[in-house]
Amino acid sequence: MSDLFGGSEPGSAPAADGVPADDPSRPLADRLRPRELESVVGQDHLLGPDGPLRRMLDAGRLGSIVFWGPPGCGKTTIARLLADRVDLRFEPLSAVFSGVADLRKVFQAARARRAREGRGTLLFVDEIHRFNRAQQDGFLPYVEDGTVVLVGATTENPSFELNGALLSRMRVLVLRRLDDAALERLLARAEALSGAALPLTGDGRVALRAMADGDGRFLLTLAEALLALRDAAGADGMAPLDPPALAQVVQRRAPAYDKDREEHYNLISALHKSLRGSDTDAALYWLARMLDGGEDPAYILRRLTRFAVEDVGLADPGAVGQAIACWETYDRLGSPEGDLAIAQLVVYLGTAPKSNGAYTAFKGALKAARRTGSLAPPAHILNAPTALMKDLGYGAGYQYDHDAPDGFSGQDYFPEGMDRVRFYNPPDRGFEREIRKRLAYWDKLRAARGRAEDPPDRQ
Structure with missing residues (x-):
């Protein structure tokens, strides 16, 4: 797979900023690939004086590496230039087009070359996560004995996609999407190579960088299209494009979003977490990102309903009703009209008081239930539909709460032999402020009637 920042062919003449300028028939992104690591943009955290790659090079020893980063950030290029440097x-190789037979040929050639010339091999595997686990295991002996220095490139989280055995023998280095300054440097290189400025207004130039969404290769593809339009205009020239005009002649890069990959889980x-932190504006932004990326609205609505239960809870008992109403509204309207209902729910949940009191109470109760096993309910709260059960004491001593003047008998309903435990500790906010008062009132009555001491905190 091609890469914006790959190496150059031998004999290329350097141009501005240390980049090659050769056959004009080649794509612009190909012609602007750096010849040296110092010309790579946007990855100073790896290639700068204190970066891990720089330290490897200074030590004169390159280990096996996984480059993890988005498209168009320079993974192939850096691998190629590292090979040249050492x-x-x-x-x-590309894992998309290669199989075991291709790998075997590379390993055999690398072993023969090392024996014949004393020269090592850097095996670069693009999209390495696409190899299955058995194929990944096939790398292990050749990495361990030094037949190859393996450099893999992936856009997916290596923790999920690579074997633990292989991952333990490689260092994961994260490449960043290109920031605005790095993208501008690439545009300047394109203009230096072409000898003319891009036909853009200042705002149009900002919009072009935004359209690339951190992908340097895509940015230069857009720049090449604009340069071709300028050349086609001929002597009459071409009016600089502002953002609306630019949007009519070039296409925005599709957002990096895969509904069954890591970005899916990152955005949800x-x-x-934005909702939990009551940052409603940030939550709306992430919602827009997910919907714009093609996420299934039903998935978002399910997660928002879960949030209403887990993170708002009884601080606002109406939150669950709002979530269900929103879900039903979306089912009736569909998209795009129903998207507004989801946005309204996000605003409601973001601005609601927050509590995980019921959530933590249930977790504590579940833990206690598993610890105590099969303790029976106390006999006084068991029904006694038969004479035998009455003789055994079922229901004896039960006090009907509605018969008490205040509607509260104060009896203990925990199993015999189990101390009372306070699982539910509502915070002093939202509707749970009132619930907290009720619990305190009942604790006071229970203690006054000698049924039990105040319950200990949940363990």
């Missing part, structure tokens, strides 16, 4: 033979986590 004098390793660069062997590229961002939405959930």
Whole structure:
């Protein structure tokens, strides 16, 4: 797979900022690939003086690496330039198009080359996560004995996609999406190579960088299309494009979003935690990102309903009703009209008082239930439909709460032999402020009637 920042062909003449300028028939992104690591943009945290790759090079030893980062950030390029810097033979493979037979040929050639020339091989595997686990295991002996230095590239989280055995032998380095400054440097290189400015207003230039969404290769593809439009305009020239005009002639890069991959879980986590932190504006942003990326609204609504129960809870008992009403509204309206109902629910949940009191109470009760096993309910709260059960004491001593003047008997309903435990500790906010008062009142009555001491805190 091609990469914006790959190496250059031998004999290329350097141009502005250390980049090659050769055959004009080649794509612009290909012609602007750096010849040296110092020309790579946007990855100073890896290649700067204190970066891990710089330290490896200074030590004169390159270990096996996994490059994890978004498309168009320079993974292939850096691997190729690292091979040049430490004098390793660069062997590229794509996991999309290669199989075991291709790997076997590379390993055999690498072993023969090392024996014949004393020169090592850097095996670069693009999309390495696409190899299955058995294929990944096949790398292990060749990595361990030094036949190859393995450099893999992936857009997916290596923790989920790579074997633990292989991952333990490689260092994971995270490449960042290109920031605005890095994208601007690439545009400047494109203009230096073409000898003319891009036909853009200042705002149009900002919009072009935004359209690339951190993908340098895509940015230069857009720039090449604009340069072609400028050339086609001929002597009459071309009026600089502002953002609306730019949107009519080039297409925005689709957001990086895969509904069954890590970005899916990252964004729903961002939405959930923004709501929990009562940052309604951030929650609306993450909702928009998910909907714009094509997420199933039913999935979002399910998670928001869960949030209403888990994180708002009884601090606002109406939150669950709002979530269900929103869900039903969306089912009737569909998209895009129903998207507004989801946005309204996000605003409601973001601005609601928060409590996980019921959630933690249930977790505590579940833990206690598993610890205490099969303790029976106390006999006085068991029904006695037969004479035998009455003789055994079922129901004896039960006090009907509605017969008490205040509607509260104060009896103990925990199993015999089990101390009372306070699982539910409502916070002093929202509707739970009133619940807290009720619990305190009942504790006081229970203690006054000698039924039990105040319950200990949940354990």
